[in-house]
Each structure stands twice: as C-alpha cells, then as structure tokens.
Amino acid sequence: MGITLKQSKKSTVIRLEGAIDIAAAAEFKKLLLQACGSGKDVRVALDDATDLDVTAVELIWAARRSAEGAGVAFTLSGAVLESVLLALGSAGLQQFLAPLDAR
C-alpha cells in the first residue's frame, strides 16, 4: 500500500497503490494539496488501487473541485477492480469519480 507523487514539467501524478482508506487519508490529503497547489495538471492514477473507501472518495471529490476552482485540470486514470466499482456504485459514490472504468 502506498501513495506516491511524481511531478513532471506539465503535470503532477499521484499514484495510488493497495487499499486507500482512512489509514492513508492524511497522507493522501497532503499529497493532493501539494499537487493542486503546484499549478500543474493533476492526475490520480488508480491502476494499482485495490480498495477505495469513503474518505478516499471525499478527498478526490474535494481535490477535483479545488483544482477546477484554481483552473487546473484534474483527471483520474486507470481502471479499478470491479469489486471496488460495485461497492462504490452500491453506495451511490461512483458518479463522483466518473469517468471510472472497471478492470
């Protein structure tokens, strides 16, 4: 499990790996703030995430609004596990991460 941040000239990529839940929430927020404050495009890569809980969805939703407010592009990339997608969907949360694909 881990969250890493990589910056290039044009964008900042936050890569999520493993279960992104309340235990990782503080770290995730810190990196999102850093990314949104960089003034570059922000991309959150979900390919290696095995689980997303409510706190992760809230952070992504807030970061997206924050980035859009600052005129920064915010995108999600990669597909998540079908089970994660179903869980989010059954809680009505999938829409807040759209577009989101299953792998």
Added chain:
Amino acid sequence: MSIASKADQFKIAFREEGREVLVDLESALLELNENRDDTELVGRVFRALHTIKGSGAMFGFENLAAFTHNLENAFDEVRNGRLEISSELIDLTLSALDQIRAMLEEGEVGAPQADPSARAEILANVRHLMGRPEKPSAREMPAASNTSTEAGCEACTGIDAGPMREWSIHFAPSAEFMLNGANPLLLLRELGQLGGLSVKASMAAVPPLSELDPERCYVSWEMVLATAADRDAIRDVFIFVEDCCDLTIEAVMSPASTADSVSARGQASIVAQTDSAVASAADLTARALEDKRATSGGRRNYDAPDNASSLRVPAAKLDHFVNLVGELVTVQARLSEIAAQRDDIEIAAVSEEIERLTSSLRENSMNIRMMPIRATFEKFRRLVHDLARDLGKSVELTIEGADTELDKTVIDQLGDPLMHLIRNSMDHGIEPPEFRAARGKRSTATIHLSARHSGASVLIGVSDDGGGIDSEAVQKRAVERGLVGAGAQLTESEIFALLFQPGFSTAKQITDVSGRGVGMDVVRQRVDSLRGSIDVTSEPGLGTRVTLRLPLTLAIIDGLLVSIGEACFVLPLANILECIELTCADIERANGKHMANVRGEIVPYIRLREHFNTRTPRPEIEQIMVVQTEQGRYGFVVDRVLGNCQTVIKNLGRFYRHVQAVSGATILGNGTVALILDPERLAQDAIRAISHNARGRPAGAAVKHGSGREAKVAAQAAT
C-alpha cells in the same frame, strides 16, 4: 486517539452488542425448540444470525462472519419450508452459538477457546441436515472485502415473508464514524441485501480540500428500500452504529400500492444506481415525505425507538459515579452536622438544600444501577435444556417476575448461586420421566424461577416439582459427617440448612452435574456476601422451593441512626414499622419478659445493649424499634433515636466479614463509624437462641452461623 485504538474501541462495542444478540439468539432457539411451528421465532433466529454475520464482517471478525453465514443459510432453508426444525438442528445451532461466542471473545482474558475442528464438525452436521453434505463452497463464505453481491442469494436477503413495503432511509454518519472503524459501504451493501435499494449519496457537506478533515465522513445518504423486511430488520443493519449516526427509517407507501410497483424479493441484488438513475424514485419519496411532514406540522416523524434513546455506559464508570455520590453523601452528612452546631440560618438553609439535592441525586444514581433480572433468568433456559438432554429428563423452565429490578452488583453475583440451585434441582430433585409417570405426575417436570420485591429486599425463588428433600437422609448424612450429634432434635429448617454446609451431599454418586457438595456451599457463601438469606421449603413427593432474600442495593440506603451506650448504629429504614417507648414500668409489667404490648399485639423484642454487652447505664426511657422480619414483627431496643440518615454502606473488612447480624458500616457526619444492623439476622439469632435454650442446648450447636458472639465483638470494636 489513534485510528487503531478507535477501531479497537469499536470492536469492544461490537463485542458488547454481540453478546446481547447472542443472548437473544439463545433464547429464541430454546423457545423455538418448544414451539417449532412459530415462524416469528424462526425469523428472530435468522435475524440474529444475519446481524452477527453482517456486523462481524464489518468489524473484522471475518471467521465469525463466515461461520455464521452457513448457519444463516440453514435457517433460510427453514424459513422457506425446505428444512424442518428438529432437536438436532437446535442442538447444533446452540453448539454453534457457543463457538460464535468463543470467537467473539477471542483474546479476552478467561474467554472460552474457539475450536476450529468443532466448528467444522458443526458445519458438516448442519449441511448434512440440509441435505448438502459437501464442504461449503467459497461462494458461501463471505468476506468483508468482497463487495460483490449475489443476485438471488436468499440467505443473504434477511427478508421475511411479509407484504412488500417501501422505506425511505436517511443515513448520515457522524464525524467520527470512520474513525470508529465502521465502514458505510459495507452497511449499504448489507442493507441492499434486504431488497431493492436505490441510493443517493450527498457530497454537499464535503468542505474545500484545505479545510477537509481526511478521516471524517461527510457523505450522507438518502435511500429508498423496497422490501418485505420489517422496520426491525432494517434497523438491525445499523444496530452497531446507531449511536454514531443520524438514522431515520420511514415507511413511504402502503403495502398495497407498493406491491404492484416493486418486486424486491426477486431483485435481491443491490441496484447500483447513479445519481440520475435514482432521481425519479428519490424524488417520489421526497415528495411523499414532504406531504407527510406538512401534515404533521413540519416536524420530522421520528420512529418511536429513536425517541426512546438510551446510552450505553461502561459499568466501571457507573460504579465510579455511585462511589462519588457515596462520598458526597458522607460530606453532606458532615455539613449537616456542622450546620446543626452553628446558629446560622443561612448555613442551615444551604445545608438543607444540599441534603435535599444529595438525596435526590442518590436516589437517581441508585435507579440507574437497577436492572431487570430477565437476562439472568433467561440464560438458564440453555442450562435447563442441556442438562435435561444430558440427564435424560424432560424439564421446562418457567419464569415469573423477570422485570423485577435490582442493583446491577447484586445481579452480577446471582448467576452462580442460581446455576448451582438449578443443577441441584435437575440432578437430585427432578425424577426421571418414567418415575414421574408411575407416580401420576406429569412426565415433563417444571423448574420455576421467580423474582419479586419485598420491602428493601428482593425474593428470588427457585422451585421444582420434583421429589422433594428427604430430611431424614439429610440428617443421617449429617450425623455420619459429624455435623450433628446422633439423636439431635433438629427443626426442618435446621436440617435444610445443613445442605449448605461445605462438602455436604446426600448424592449416592458424584455425577458431572452435582454430588460433590460444592454447589450449595457456593450458594450460601455468595448469598452471605450479598448480605442475603436462604429459605428452603420442601414437600416430599411434591417438590422443593429455595428462596433467596437479597438486598435491593449494596451501595446506599436510607437508615435510622440510633445509639446504644456510646456507640451509634444504623437500622435500615425500610424495615422499620414504628418506634415506641419502653419504660422501667413497662418492663416490670411484663415480668421481665422481653415482650411489648403494641396496641394489643404482643411483640417480642431484643435489648441490643444486652446483645452487644454494653455496660454503660441504661436511660430511663428506651426506644423499641418495631421491625417487620421474615419471622414476624420484632422489636429492637435502643437507647436513643438520633434521626434519619443516608447511609453509604462500607464493607466491614475481612476481620468482621463473618459477622452476620451486622451488614456493614458507615461513616457519620462527625467522622465516627456506625455499624449497620441486619434486623433479619438479629431476629433469626434471637429465635435460634430461644429455640436452643428451650431444648437445653447452646445456640449454634446444630448449624454454625457465627453471629451472636462475633456481633458483640464487632459492636464493641465500633465503640
């Protein structure tokens, strides 16, 4: 507090709630054993299993959840008429319940050991009953992380065969919900298993990123659930998180109008809806709710259980609170003492006000500790069921007065004595069915547990309709053991008292159940430690009744402060009927006999200054406190009555713990110690002394009670 410790706290909360669910499950199973066609009981068992499974998975008890899931399947088969309730199924489920309990308590000090091989055997037997002897498939083993739902998996639906209804559910977790280790996604998944669920999540409360607390749940949900499940089943999904969320469950449509529009049972899978997809259903619901709220003056129509809110407080906190109230009562007594010594109206007024408030606070704190005895009684259903099976007897347990309330401390101490009394009845009292039938008795015997208040005491009864106690055999055994001399003239109550002597048993052989003579000794010791008394009555061939008289509370009582010589004593106010004067002339009129004429009624009395060997001069006029005891009205003669006092009961300590006529001590406002007298024991002592003196033998020769002499020592120690 760290996330881990919060999660641990939530696990503790789950354990506490889980224990209650298991008690209910056990009770439902035992009732079901007696009423096998009762579909409501089947539903109760199913719901309890479903709750344990769902919540277990959510709080990290995956093995527990997986194991319970298989049992839930079996009871789903029962609900659907594919499996019959049998003794075998009940016994297997009860054994499974023991395993669930062990898994729930795993890691706790003194907890029973969970046994995986026993679990496997239970599951194999359950599956055999279900006609599926093969091993459970992985599909049947739920895991917390598996969020996929199984369409058509009826075992997971939790729906009873009732009319279809539509429910509007508002669920808003509290700020600390996630920190507590709860996961709303799992809850919603479980809710979806009850029927067709439409979900609308709201992110409106999520603040900007910079202000967002990353560990807090800001999301709330509005849902519409179409299901045949009732409100309780829906509430059960949230049972472990009710205290940390805002939850409203409201019926939206009548069953008739819903039945056509929704067929939830066939759509058990959760409908993964997007916002727009559920908009129509949610809007419909919202409009219905608006109409409903408008007609009720705009007020939210809460469910009755929401209004009847309650708090779960750890017993240790409550004990601490009561201890503090006790300290306050002592300090207040000191204040009253000081106020009485000073001629200051203002201090006197404040003192009186504090006395009033303290009294009220004391009464309230005592009430908080009062609990109905129901749970203690109910847990013996299982014991009776298991013992009846093991002993080859047919026994039913009947309960009376289960709502009788008494102090939690007393209730906590009652389990062991009652267990021993019941085991004794089952093993020695109740005859085998064929023996009973031959004697013209009903082949199914009865053990009756009862509770009722009697003044400041509660009477707990354990009676059976067995063969009764053979008093001759008891006395013969007592002679053999050297407890009484051969040819001793003992009353029936003295003979029965022998049963409670350490190691005493008339059993011809020691069984797994009883016969070692330990149990009844435990009963006596425990009842003694609670400052209670035991009364045994028995009719040969008809049965035995054991009555435990226990104080309602062990903490603070209303007392009457009296003096004898230089020492102060407290008599419990609840026992006192009246107070009359005793003059020298009265004593002469009675020819020195300890008898008073109270409005034509002769009341025997005990002169406590004689009882306690007090050597100071007696006053001209003494006071007789007339007290109602089990033995009738008795008078206790004291020098002076000093007044009412709120009495915080303190233990006497190990030196005086065997003193029976004194039930404790208290600290008075001036800092001195007063002994709290036990009128019941004093009267018993007096009767015993009279009885033995009449027979020319010293008191205590038959059954050692150790009261008179030790009471004198204690009384002298207090002066």
